[in-house]
Ligand code: URP
């Protein structure tokens with residue numbers, strides 16, 4: 336007797352879809368076919384529904400000390416929200432403290448995941464903040480063996496002690512390449528940004544809209560340009576996180592055509608909103624970095640999704656409480672940067688796919704298959720025999736309203752209705 340049978344569902348993978356049945360035992364897909372024997376402890380009729388691989392949110396910040404506080408989800412609550420929204424795995428950023436080893440930084444966070452009994456699968460990138468007089472490089476050959484496939488460099492947050500300069504990144508890229516470690520980069524031009532902030536503050540311009548105006552399209556583009564030139568010069572791959580501007584995306588598109596290995600991620604907040612949110616009364620809720628850009632950028636991001644320039648859509652999930660966001664209602668530099676979204680990633684993208692006539696195969700590549708390949712997440716990202724049964728059933732004939740919630744009082748998706756609804760029917764924790 337098998338554990339689970341889903342029959343007659345439209346099974347979606349990045350490379351195609353077909354109507355069939357799936358058998359699951361011990362959290363693993365044991366058989367895919369048609370008219371499989373219906374001897375299972377649990378049987379689900381998938382008729383008229385889509386069976387999708389669980390999403391892997393490649394960019395989260397759970398309980399991250401940042402902005403004078405700590406982001407408002409633990410690994411447990413973040414993972415529960417993810418599971419509610421079809422995100423069965425996420426890759427969180429462990430931030431290296433000064434002098435700390437990468438492996439230590441990640442293991443500390445892994446311990447938290449264990450203590451909190453986060454229900455879903457949690458993986459880690461490490462955001463490095465201190466090369467420790469280059470001693471940190473000695474650790475790079477060990478990272479893979481410790482399950483660390485990617486690191487991150489922030490080109491901003493100088494005063495927070497998190498920044499890596501362009502020269503640091505130049506030193507990191509070849510060593511990371513040699514050790515098969517992906518380098519993720521938060522790309523904004525720190526000099527332009529700090530000049531803008533100083534100028535606006537001097538002029539007494541401190542409303543939340545100056546968050547956007549100080550880190551506008553040009554600030555992000557300038558950093559993208561430097562990075563792509565570096566990737567080309569050094570022949571090293573890199574992954575630009577949360578790309579949000581039109582000209583940067585055009586550069587990535589051009590670079591890909593020239594076979595430069597630049598990967599691009601964007602986030603739902605850049606696809607769903609434009610800079611106008613920063614002129615609303617509740618503008619502080621939308622303060623995240625990079626800032627949400629103009630409509631031209633949003634349109635270009637959707638184009639980039641359709642033509643393959645964007646590789647991954649992830650959330651940058653980093654929610655803060657309303658009372659914390661309000662610290663900066665009269666001084667944009669005091670607003671903790673970040674928005675939540677892990678519960679809505681899959682629902683939003685599928686709903687937009689229906690509206691924009693984007694194939695579900697594309698959504699599954701952006702949210703599940705591509706992150707599994709880029710970040711070496713084994714046994715996930717595909718509905719395939721031998722793979723983990725991280726399975727989501729999507730019913731296009733339903734809908735989902737994002738309700739107001741006391742705990743989530745800065746939810747930027749509140750009040751939206753998504754086409755279709757989904758449910759995780761099985762997952763395997765790793
Ligand atoms: O606004 C954001 N993205 N907050 C989290 C910190 C970061 O920039 O990654």
Ligand code: ZN
Nearest residue numbers: 394395396651
């Ligand atoms: Zn982030």
